[in-house]
Amino acid sequence: MPCPSHHNVPVTPCRAHHSTLCTTPSTSPAAGGGTSSRPASLGGLVLIKNPHLDTMEEDILYHLDLGTRTHNLPAMFGDIKFVCVGGSPNRMKAFAQFMHKELGLEGSGEDLADICAGTDRYAMYRTGPVLSISHGMGIPSISIMLHELIKLLHHAKCRDVTIIRIGTSGGLGIEAGSVVITDTAVDASFQPRFEQVVLGDVVVRSTDLDRDLAEELLACSKEVPDFPTLIGHTMCTYDFYEGQGRLDGALCSFSSEKKLEYLKRAHEAGVRNIEMESTAFAAMCGLCGLKAAVVCVALLDRLEGDQIRAPREVLREYQQRPQRLIAAFIRRRLGLHPPAGPALPSSN
Numbered sequence: 541m542p543c544p545s546h547h548n549v550p551v552t553p554c555r556a557h558h559s560t561l562c563t564t565p566s567t568s569p570a571a572g573g574g575t576s577s578r579p580a581s582l583g584g585l586v587l588i589k590n591p592h593l594d595t596m597e598e599d600i601l602y603h604l605d606l607g608t609r610t611h612n613l614p615a616m617f618g619d620i621k622f623v624c625v626g627g628s629p630n631r632m633k634a635f636a637q638f639m640h641k642e643l644g645l646e647g648s649g650e651d652l653a654d655i656c657a658g659t660d661r662y663a664m665y666r667t668g669p670v671l672s673i674s675h676g677m678g679i680p681s682i683s684i685m686l687h688e689l690i691k692l693l694h695h696a697k698c699r700d701v702t703i704i705r706i707g708t709s710g711g712l713g714i715e716a717g718s719v720v721i722t723d724t725a726v727d728a729s730f731q732p733r734f735e736q737v738v739l740g741d742v743v744v745r746s747t748d749l750d751r752d753l754a755e756e757l758l759a760c761s762k763e764v765p766d767f768p769t770l771i772g773h774t775m776c777t778y779d780f781y782e783g784q785g786r787l788d789g790a791l792c793s794f795s796s797e798k799k800l801e802y803l804k805r806a807h808e809a810g811v812r813n814i815e816m817e818s819t820a821f822a823a824m825c826g827l828c829g830l831k832a833a834v835v836c837v838a839l840l841d842r843l844e845g846d847q848i849r850a851p852r853e854v855l856r857e858y859q860q861r862p863q864r865l866i867a868a869f870i871r872r873r874l875g876l877h878p879p880a881g882p883a884l885p886s887s888n
């Protein structure tokens with residue numbers, strides 16, 4: 541039976557939750573999952589899976605402080621080709637300024653304006669064909685931002701957009717400072733799925749990411765050889781503390797042995813890092829036909845501890861690593877040569 545909201549996608553009850561499975565996770569986490577279940581977007585346009593939008597005279601993107609009546613979205617954003625998202629507003633401002641220099645655009649880039657300045661929910665900057673947006677922490681926060689961002693790209697008639705989350709994470713059996721390019725985002729049970737409660741039912745969506753894009757990013761990492769980069773599964777949790785098996789939260793209901801047993805099982809299932817947004821990001825972008833990637837630096841190895849002890853300066857340099865990799869990728873895609881001098885994002 542077709543799912544009413546996802547034409548042609550079978551509906552199967554989810555045994556665990558007596559719920560609706562809108563997009564069947566196609567493979568086991570170990571296998572990783574391919575891109576075959578993804579919709580082909582029409583001429584590179586963003587696919588909006590909501591028939592109600594067509595009936596609306598105006599669409600107010602409330603949390604972005606933008607709207608279809610108040611702003612000329614095609615003029616403002618129609619030529620955007622790369623969208624980069626990350627938790628922190630300062631990081632995403634620093635990334636936009638860094639990209640401004642990397643693209644060799646006029647001016648220092650220091651004066652880039654926050655397009656969402658009318659709201660303090662998210663921050664958004666653009667430079668050349670690159671849009672840089674913060675999403676806050678966790679699935680509810682990134683989910684709201686992505687609904688409005690994806691509609692923005694649709695209203696602006698953007699084509700062939702690549703979207704990348706550049707974030708931080710806890711590593712699993714990898715050296716602190718390593719950068720992980722996600723092949724499959726998995727949940728806290730190591731399954732490639734994103735569960736969302738819709739009208740009281742659990743809807744399950746696939747979390748496949750674009751395999752070719754991940755390989756292209758890995759190839760680009762050879763241009764930034766001063767840190768290790770690898771491809772692996774990324775586990776996405778609803779919490780930083782108990783949800784990621786930490787012993788140092790305000791609450792903890794398990795022993796250190798149970799914690800290590802869980803983290804080792806995750807590692808055996810192919811998980812190489814843990815963060816808090818990748819499953820929702822992969823599911824939403826995939827369903828809307830966006831080519832998406834997740835690139836996160838590991839701030840520590842969770843098999844060795846829970847607290848993030850590296851000095852602030854070290855952590856700042858770690859956060860710049862995904863930004864440098866993505867800059868190399870965008871330059872390569874645009875056919876630009878690397879800039880002459882050593883370039884680093886500012887310290888956010």
Ligand SMILES: O=P(O)(O)O[C@@H]1C[C@H](O)[C@@H](CO)O1
Pocket residue numbers: 626627628676677678706707708709780815816817
């Ligand atoms: O993009 P960021 O670095 O914010 O992503 C991770 C996951 C959580 O949002 C946060 C927890 O410290 O960092």
Ligand SMILES: O=c1cc[nH]c(=O)[nH]1
Pocket residue numbers: 708709710711780784814815816839
């Ligand atoms: O351990 C970590 C570090 C950063 N972000 C996370 O979600 N977990």
